[in-house]
Amino acid sequence: xxxxxxxxxxxxxxxxxxxxxxxxxxxxxxxxxxxxxxxxxxxxxxxxxxxxxxxxxxxxxxxxxxxxxxxxxxxxxxxxxxxxxxxxxxxxxxxxxxxxxxxxxxxxxxxxxxxxxxxxxxxxxxxxxxxxxxxxxxxxxxxxxxxxxxxxxxxxxxxxxxxxxxxxxx
Numbered sequence: 001x002x003x004x005x006x007x008x009x010x011x012x013x014x015x016x017x018x019x020x021x022x023x024x025x026x027x028x029x030x031x032x033x034x035x036x037x038x039x040x041x042x043x044x045x046x047x048x049x050x051x052x053x054x055x056x057x058x059x060x061x062x063x064x065x066x067x068x069x070x071x072x073x074x075x076x077x078x079x080x081x082x083x084x085x086x087x088x089x090x091x092x093x094x095x096x097x098x099x100x101x102x103x104x105x106x107x108x109x110x111x112x113x114x115x116x117x118x119x120x121x122x123x124x125x126x127x128x129x130x131x132x133x134x135x136x137x138x139x140x141x142x143x144x145x146x147x148x149x150x151x152x153x154x155x156x157x158x159x160x161x162x163x164x165x166x167x168x169x170x
Contacts (some may be wrong), residue, residue: 072139
């Protein structure tokens with residue numbers, strides 16, 4: 001009987017461990033800037049830090065779009081940090097479209113404190129939210145484009161390795 005209780009206790013502990021909440025994985029840290037990082041990347045990081053400071057004053061819907069843009073911009077910076085061929089293209093994109101994002105955010109912040117918003121201002125704010133949604137898509141597409149270059153290179157490396165293995169009879 002004692003052996004049977006030991007088995008029951010072991011099964012109960014195992015079941016409790018299975019039901020216990022699993023720890024959430026920690027978020028992946030952003031790549032740390034290297035000391036020899038190009039000035040364009042440093043400028044983009046500074047721009048993102050400025051956007052982060054502006055977020056609390058924005059409406060929730062606007063915050064969500066800006067956060068998504070910022071995440072994609074960080075992903076683009078990650079591609080630029082790991083593949084020097086992505087630096088020029090990514091830097092041009094970030095310079096142009098982070099500035100546009102700042103413009104929209106600054107306008108939202110300026111109008112956010114007005115109690116009486118005219119219909120024209122309300123319409124402009126709605127259009128700017130639509131533009132932020134489009135920018136969010138553009139940033140995600142840019143990141144995907146930079147990743148595609150890496151995938152193409154990787155596929156070429158695999159094809160070369162496959163050819164070498166076949167030549168060696170493997």
